Amino acid sequence: MSSKSKVLLIGSGGVGTIASYVLESNGKAEVTSVIRSDYQLVLDSGYQIKSIDYGEINNFRPSHIVNNVLDSIKYGPFDYVVVTTKNQPDIFSIEELIAPVIIKEKTTIVLIQNGFGIEKTIIEKFPGTIVLSGVQMISSTLYDGIIDQPGPDSMSIGIFNNNISTKNDQYLIAQNFISLYSNEKNNCYYDENVKYTRWRKLVYNATLNSTCALTDLDVGRVELFGGVDTLIKPAMKEVLAIAKSDGVELPESIMEFMIRSDDGVWYSPSMLVDLRKGNFIESVVILGNALDVAKENGISAPTLTVLYNLLQLIQARTKERKGLIKLPIQRPISNTTN
Amino acid sequence: MSSKSKVLLIGSGGVGTIASYVLESNGKAEVTSVIRSDYQLVLDSGYQIKSIDYGEINNFRPSHIVNNVLDSIKYGPFDYVVVTTKNQPDIFSIEELIAPVIIKEKTTIVLIQNGFGIEKTIIEKFPGTIVLSGVQMISSTLYDGIIDQPGPDSMSIGIFNNNISTKNDQYLIAQNFISLYSNEKNNCYYDENVKYTRWRKLVYNATLNSTCALTDLDVGRVELFGGVDTLIKPAMKEVLAIAKSDGVELPESIMEFMIRSDDGVWYSPSMLVDLRKGNFIESVVILGNALDVAKENGISAPTLTVLYNLLQLIQARTKERKGLIKLPIQRPISNTTN
Known part of the structure; x- marks a missing residue:
């Protein structure tokens, strides 16, 4: 069994792909990435990344690539499910999307997404599961498998209090995720006050x-x-x-x-x-x-x-x-x- | 000297062209029309009109066609200046546009236009000039010299009180314009309460x-x-x-x-x-x-x-x-x- 944390990453846009690259290249996580529209492209030739922090990376592929969430189960169970999709609850439900891969008392959900109140339905659906907030200041875009990241990778990670786990347990998990993501080129820090x-x-x-x-x-x-x-x-x-x-x-x-x-x-x-x-x-x-x-x-x-x-x-x-x-x-x- | 009223019509879209046709064909007015973008087209072959009220009219031309207001002066002096342009005071000033053809105590201005408060700057600019309100319910469109009028020609004419002329003078002028415009196919009536x-x-x-x-x-x-x-x-x-x-x-x-x-x-x-x-x-x-x-x-x-x-x-x-x-x-x- 690998000593690396198992991370499922859902949402492979500009932010998500940089996250999967950082988590893999730091060497502490094994990333499975759910890729929908670019699935075949990434399988064939990986991502081309042009990053102000990490330089030019060609043919980057995370450890595993799947084109839907159900197919990822064989690479789990996951310690972290990191969601970097758009958050549009009037269009699709994130809690339904991730339900098959959330294991109680095992999986932590990390929402690296825009907006306010995004944790509410997640915490209701998965009582006791730890849910982290990621606010990414990166400006990173994806076109045709090419990632352009002109702004520095700066991300705050904090706790969406689930009101079941202890503060300390939630804090330790947040710090652990920060340790997976941090390296000397980026700035990933603990957010005391997510609200x-x-x-x-x-x-x-x-x-x-x-x-x-x-x-x-x-x-x-x-x-x-x-x-x-x-x-x-x-x-x-x-x-x-x-x-x-x-x-x-x-x-x-x-x-x-x-x-x-x-x-x-x-x-x-x-x-x-x-x-x-x-x-x-x-x-x-x-x-x-x-x-x-x-x-x-x-x-x-x-x-x-x-x-x-x-x-x-x-x-x-x-x-x-x-x-x-x-x-x-x-x-x-x-x-x-x- | 013609016994017909002299009308200058500015704004030859769907509403304006029907108005010029009605005023001419009723036989009580001689219409000069200011036509900008379609000037040469109308000069060459007139308008083609397809009207629910007036049927199909080919090659309609008002008595005179000019392509700017200054050129119309030779066909004046005008009893009525009828404005059927869009009303966009943040883009262009109607009072400046019509100033060269407004003769004090002679010309009446008829604003057949959308909106509220459209008379204010006109009355300020031409004190004592009678200003009429026309609210046209017609739905009439113009494309490439072809007028399509699927909705009936129904127009109310009323007074924008200029607070200088007597109520009666203004009323008589409104009634006179109605008599120029009315025929057995349309519905042009006096509007008691323009506001x-x-x-x-x-x-x-x-x-x-x-x-x-x-x-x-x-x-x-x-x-x-x-x-x-x-x-x-x-x-x-x-x-x-x-x-x-x-x-x-x-x-x-x-x-x-x-x-x-x-x-x-x-x-x-x-x-x-x-x-x-x-x-x-x-x-x-x-x-x-x-x-x-x-x-x-x-x-x-x-x-x-x-x-x-x-x-x-x-x-x-x-x-x-x-x-x-x-x-x-x-x-x-x-x-x-x-």
Whole structure:
């Protein structure tokens, strides 16, 4: 039996592939990667990686490659199931996806994903399983098996408290995962306050990411065309108010910090990129879950509410374009009226 | 000297061309039409009209065709200047466009255009000039010199009170224009309450038209995808509240009436069509002017405000795409911060 930790990695985009490379090359983990669309390509020739931290790597393949979760079972049982897919609970359920490979009191789930409230359904589905939060600051993209990673690999790992395991057990597992991932070229550190980290990231994502997606404009254009004053700041104030009602006090200065964070670059945030590719967006975890907290706590968030409801219409538009919704040729006459 | 009224018609889209045809064929007006993009086409072969009211008309040409307003002066002086262009005060000024052909105490301006508050700058610029409101219910389109008019020609004509002319003078002019336009095939009637009519139309346009434009969805899809409850009804309630603060009491039932008004048809409202064509939208007169009233009267309109601010970003996007805004290759670093 190998002394290496067994890791299943689900979601082989830019972030996931760098993670599988780092975990393998550090030598402490044996990675099985679930690869869907690029499966044959990666089987044949591996990934080509161009990384600011790790240099040029050709033909990288993790220890095992499978094209669906069920096929990975033979390489388990897994110590860690690392999820780096998009988080779109209105489109597909991560807990159902990973259910076949979660072994009670054995497997830890690591969610390296965007958004707020992403742990809730996971902790409900797997009581007592330890769930870690990964917030990756990398900007890494994947096209045709080629990974481009121009931003440094900097990741915080923390605990989504499952309220069953002891704090210490959860802490030790988090530290263990950090030890698997850390090397002298990256920065992987323990996150004392995951809730704070995730609310903080929403200050950017719920506002700039949403507005860019709705207007098909990058952050720089939203600013130059006047959107920072008309939309971004009002929306950011709402995020701060909801966070505060949830026990997280963010400084006002975070707003200006986030507005300036892409200065000098015509940066297109993730949901804008998703829409330009015709893909689904992460609107539920970037806005919807935060708005649920607002509702529970009686916080008014009119700007975020409108942004979210518009994005959900666009999500339905994508569903129709992908064939998940079929509409009749003739618009039906409503029968809801008198 | 001709006993016919002299009419200058500016804006030869679907609505304008039907108007010029009706005014000419009724025999009481001599129409000069300002035609820009289709000038040579219309000069050569006229318009081809396919109308539910007037049948098929080939090679229709108004009495005079010019390709800019200054060239029309030789066919004046005009009794009526009828404006049927899009109303986009953030893009171009109608009062500057028509200034060369407005003769004090002679010319009446007829605005057959969408939106609210469209008379304000006109009345300021031409004190004492009579200004009429035309609200056309026709659905008429123009492509390549071919007019398609599938909906009946039904137009209300009323007074934008200029607060200088007597009510009676303004009324008589409105009735005179109605007599020029009316025939046994159309329905052109006096509008007792222009303000009511225009607030009423905003119940549809500020809400459904805006939401469709922002989501690239027709009215039927916005409804089927859940947008009526999440966006349209809240926005409509805001329109009703602003109208009320402006002295116009619309019945609550107008909301359901407007939501159902396109039942059975996958209808794309005007701003959605404008955006799909890559054109500017009438967001200022459909939303912006109403929001000015809200601000003056202290009425909260958060939904309409967000819709409007998003549409204004999209308007700027169109400006850049049309080359009216040039941005540097490198995003500038802001100097607004400390």
